[in-house]
Amino acid sequence: MGKEITTREQDYSQWYNDLVLKGGLADYSAVRGCMVIKPHGYTLWENMRDQLDRMFKETGHQNAYFPLFVPKSFLEKEEGHAEGFAKECAVVTHYRLKADPAANGKLIVDPEAKLEEELIIRPTSEAIIWNTYKDWIQSYRDLPILVNQWANVVRWEMRTRLFLRTAEFLWQEGHTAHATKQEAVDETIKMLDVYATFAEEYMALPVVRGLKTESEKFAGAEDTYCIEALMQDGKALQAGTSHFLGQNFAKAFDVKFLNKENQLEYVWATSWGASTRLIGALVMAHGDDDGLILPPRIAPLQVVIIPISSKDSVAQTKINEKAQQLVKELKAANVSVKYDENDNNRPGWKFAEYEMKGIPVRIALGARDLEKNVAEVVRRDTKEKQNISLDALTNHVINLLDDIQKNMYTKAKTYRDEHITKVDDWNKFEKILDEKGGFISAHWDGTRETEEAIKEKTKATIRCIPLNAEQENGKCILTGKPSKQRVLFARAY
RNA sequence: CGGGAGGUAGUUCAGCCCGGUAGAAUACGUGGUUUGGGACCACGGGGUCGCAGGUUCGAAUCCUGUCCUCCCGACCA
Structure with a gap:
């Protein structure tokens, strides 16, 4: 392995x-x-x-x-901005190195080359x-x-x-x-x-x-x-x-x-x-436990074609020719595709490798397929395998890429929607957070103190006050004070 | 910045306790047999043991310092 x-x-x-x-x-x-x-x-x-x-x-x-x-003085001009970034700025103080007179081959910062004003490597460019x-x-x-x-x-x-x-x-x-x-x-x-x-x-x-x-x-x-x-x-x-x-x-x-x-x-x-x-x-x-799963619309490579090589050189030539033809057809249809004829690795190795890299569609082409005029097409998101007629392959792949894109979104959205939990009492808040995770939709009294207290107790923060959310009178999950709208809490990256 | 783990071949790691010729697997190169889910055989190349000091006849191994990486935590508009 x-x-x-x-x-x-x-x-x-x-x-x-x-x-x-x-x-x-x-x-x-x-x-x-x-x-x-x-x-x-x-x-x-x-x-x-x-x-x-x-x-x-x-x-x-x-x-x-x-x-x-960014000159340091620029960063100082907006007070909140300066405070927000001060702790994580890289600072350039000198503009020259020189040979270390004390150690051969070593360099030291030239003390003569100190900048009048320090330069900050941008943490962002507003200033x-x-x-x-x-x-x-x-x-x-x-x-x-x-x-x-x-x-x-x-x-x-x-x-x-x-x-x-x-x-x-x-x-x-x-x-x-x-x-x-x-x-x-x-x-x-x-x-x-x-x-x-x-x-x-x-x-x-x-x-x-x-x-x-x-x-x-x-x-x-x-x-x-x-x-x-x-x-x-x-x-x-x-x-x-x-x-x-x-x-x-x-x-x-x-x-x-x-x-x-x-x-x-x-x-x-x-x-x-x-x-x-x-x-x-x-x-x-x-991603899953076999590797990345990349959405077709932004994947670095959408389709990989893997030959199942044959010792019969006539059959091998046919495989190569057919694969090259498929590459041409797919490229003409604006699909990014690679034919992996690398002989160092066997097909099984390549299957695992491209799965790990998240390539949306894999096509395997061998002598047995050619006899039946088909290719084995495997989608990365569900790992489902299908034998597809070579004549219909390009169209099938185009539709399949589209289907994978949609399926990935639907799957992620189903998971996300199942993990937005409405919660109205504090014990359940902590329980859901620990046992289920995801977003918790709960009332909040709008104060910084309460937000801070909840973070202290649970490590969950208010991720956002959702836009276009329905107005609903309720009581703050922690303090019981009145609230007009639910906000989303979660532990976050 | 605190706690933990670690740094030895391209990679993953053994060797360290108890100092004495630097190892395995895998990857790589050549040749051959293979090829439908991580192939096999033969031969071969490859390491200033993170770095710097120290102890010693002798250090991957012991001591001191230092750098770096990962994990957990604190911090992070």
Whole structure:
């Protein structure tokens, strides 16, 4: 046997690590808290990125790029923002190394090369961007500014986990500037919807749209909206955020514009982001004990064709020819496909390998199949096998990919819906949390103190105040004080 | 940052207690037989034992320091 995967039941954390490592998405690196994203994982990210990028452009945004370094003084300008990130910033203090006079071949930081002002490696780019927007904006005619950036950011985390929390990660951050509050609020919600649509339609990941509580919101925001997803161990994971920043950054960086009435006003702002953390969500929402299961619409590879080789060279030639023809047909139909003729590994090895990597569809083609003019088609999500006529194969695969995408979403949504439990008394709250997990829909009196007390007692936090939820009078799960709406609690990543 | 585990071949690990020629499996290379769920035979290449000191005739093994990784916890808009 080759690579073994720890089962979810044995050790959920280890199962997750096994899927990421053995599924070929990423490796640990020599650098603390940082990972290497391998080609399989990076292609997955590229597919996610490309789709999001299309959606951003469809909604009127353009990409730009701002510096990796943020002068420390910029970060200080917005008070809440500064406090929120201070503890996890990497700081550049020098700009030169030199040979160590005391040790041959060693380098030391040149004490002569200290920076006048330290540079912070961006944990996010609001500061540097708003400093720039100040120069871009004079009149309402300069607005809105709808800019997105694809970048890496650094947050010096104490404890890291592959994709879920790494010191450096890849993301996109949208930063928009508007003339009116309403326009900025609308933008915030619009981008939340883009994330939700992307998660559900492309990642097959059902999400709850909601508003963060005061204590969970972004440092520097007026309101933080989020999409929350549920993992198979019953823990929640924030899959994207969209912030209404009010005029906080405009005031901090003195960004004003002249309105139509020739009056100076502060600009209204939003920011929104989604990161490689989404890959972690994908792994934990869909994977099984045999490996990754990737949704066809973003899978790095949709179909793999595996020959069952024959010692009869005539039969072997036929297999190769047929496989090449299938590759051609599928590619013409816009399906990504690979014919794995590598002779080092036998078919069984390849079956296991591509299952581990989560490739949605596998086609096995051998001499016996050719005699019957069929191929064995196996779908990764259910492992169901079918013999399909070679003449109908391309069409079948196209439909199958579509079906897998839908089935993955339905399965995840069924699980998610079964794990939203309405709870109205405290004992049951703790019991559900420990025994069943998932989201608990319960009343909350709206105070930070109660939220904190519940977190202290149970480790569960308010994941969000769901949007469009029905108004319903009730009593706070902990204090019994009146409440008008249920919120979602969960233990979270 | 606290607790635990660990660092020896590409990988997973044994060897360490009790110091004395660095091992296994797997992967890799060549040749052959194979190929419908992780094949087999033969031969072969591959390791400054995380790093730095110390003890010793001699250190993977004992001592000191240090770096790094994983797991649990604290922390984490």
